[in-house]
Amino acid sequence: MDIQLKKGLLEYCVLATLMKSDSYGYQMVKDISNHIEITESTLYPILRRLENSGHVSIYTVEHNMRLRKYYQITSSGKEQLQEFVQEFNTVLDVYEYIKETVESE
Incomplete structure (x- = not known):
């Protein structure tokens, strides 16, 4: 798959995952990997971009005596995902169009 196309789709996959529920990095990798290949090293820059653009917010929760970062979709992120679907x-x-052209050859 083209790297730029995949990059764009991954951002929407992250937003879609967060529409279901707030989540943390490792869990998102597991959830998204069922549909498209993603690693933690790919996920975290996406999450930073989404946070910087206001589509995702972060909060922490204590888990096993450590703080775990959770990501939550914002109303702006929901709007972005809605626009993508439309x-x-x-x-x-x-x-x-492309498929018809290729198949007619």
């Missing part, structure tokens, strides 16, 4: 129909139209 705009994806355009992507599907482009995909169908």
